Amino acid sequence: MFGEIVAVLPARADDMARLAILLAQGEPIVTVIGKYNHGKSRLLNELIGQDAFAVADRRETVTLSDSVHRGVRWLDAPGLDADVGTEDDRHALHAAWLHADIRLFVHAAKEGELDAKELALLSELYADDARSQRQTVFVLSQVDQLADDAELHKVRNAIDTQWPGVALNEVSSTRYRKGRDEGKALMLEKSGMPSLRAGIDAALARVPQARTHEKALLFGEIREELAALLAAREKELEALRDTQRQQRLSFDRGLAKVIEKVSGDIETMLNALGTDHASVPDTAKDAYGITAGKLERAHIQIAYSRACIEIDGYLAGQGVIGLPSEQETVARALNTVMIAVMGVSVKFRKDLRRMFCTAAGRERMQREFTHYYELSNDRKALTARIGRSESAVDASKNASASLNAMEGRA
Incomplete structure (x- = not known):
């Protein structure tokens, strides 16, 4: 059934795969995407409260990996640009476009402004949000690695110049883990993780409605395209x-x-x-x-x-x-x-x-x-x-x- 449609509209192969995911009515999926070594796996571990994803200074995530926690599937993707053969990029983008209901776009604060590839991807993600009602959340990670608040302010301004009005979720997984382990409420709050989790929870609440919209959108687009092609x-x-x-x-x-x-x-x-x-x-x-x-x-x-x-x-x-x-x-x-x-x-x-x-x-x-x-x-x-x-x-x-x-x- 899917094959008959893809054979006629090969450019819609990913949309048909996305429809299959939507029709399966599985758990909502949250995916982290971003460049290599920007703290994506550690961020996921802190969000779900367990060390489900490998974390190391060297490249660990080479394929899509996932963990289901409290009715949500959390998906970790290889870092963009981590593999010169672009295989990791392919997995990462596939995760973002095909699987995700919510995309956590992760950028390390220590890197300063976004590079051209990140800007292009972010533009595509936000455009897709407007079309499909999927949701992209910008996470500025590893803010603890900046020298002081003035340095953080400079990074904020640089990114705001590139993308005016972008909502930054500034987080430190390291502070969050330390605050949790040592019972320091102020450090937990300063880590930005509680605020990010609240934002993700709000986004998760919108997933059923978004999926209904996206199914109707894809069915409508593909139906119209098939009708035009048949004519x-x-x-x-x-x-x-x-x-x-x-x-x-x-x-x-x-x-x-x-x-x-x-x-x-x-x-x-x-x-x-x-x-x-x-x-x-x-x-x-x-x-x-x-x-x-x-x-x-x-x-x-x-x-x-x-x-x-x-x-x-x-x-x-x-x-x-x-x-x-x-x-x-x-x-x-x-x-x-x-x-x-x-x-x-x-x-x-x-x-x-x-x-x-x-x-x-x-x-x-x-x-x-x-x-x-x-x-x-x-x-x-x-x-x-x-x-x-x-x-x-x-x-x-x-x-x-x-x-x-x-x-x-x-």
Whole structure:
């Protein structure tokens, strides 16, 4: 079901994966994202009150890791820029965009202002918040590593200059742990963690409503995109079919006109002939002589050849030249549509009349040349395009039906 939609809208693969998470109705998910060694894992441990995530000076988080605590799934992602091969970045961004209901964007205070990559990501996150009602919380971590409040003030101003009005949640996981272990309420408060936790709790309370909105949003967007794609594909299919019809109509009319013209020429020529010398067989003594029969048969062959050349010129302009590969013979010179339909030569009046001067003969030429027209490379290519277009229309319809079924069960 998901596969049918993604096959038609591959750019919506992540949205479909997000829908699967929303439809599963699992725990709300809080994800930390940010650069390597900015205190993300330690922040999560303090938020949930247990050491569930590895913390070290060296890079520890290399894949997504999670912990469920009090009905919330907390997700730790590798640091941005930690892996020169960008695999960590891919995991981190995947966590932020696909899994998270709430994104904790973590930036270490000691780093000062945001770098260009952080700014770009933050912009995308806030834009998505406005669209999907997911929530991004800016966490300024490790504030204890600054020299004094004046240094913290400088960092605040630098970030506010980059992103005016941004709400900073200034925290120190180290102060919080020490205040908790030593029972120092003032240090706990100064750590900023209680305020951050209250903000996260408020955000968690909004998750059900946000998920309802996001499901409706994604279903609506994908439904509209599928409808537009189906309309475009149906229009393309109808245009291809119309081209096929118009090409055939034009070919039929043009061929009929050529056959009518050469048939008229043949009939005029035959009617001007007197005694039928061609039907009189030559004798042995005429083997090396010129006879009336030979002259007439040559005359008939020339008229026949001229008619064939005129028809062949029209067919060549329509791409009807060689035989299909299954009809070809070892004699390459014979592998033409003209020879297949008309033969090599005509010597007698009766054969010429039968071929050109009877309705049955003209209908046969029209029918057989049309048969090879439909087997020409251009026509087969167009037929194949129509087949692919029909399959694309069917795929779009199946994708829409799958989406409707999913929405009906949501």
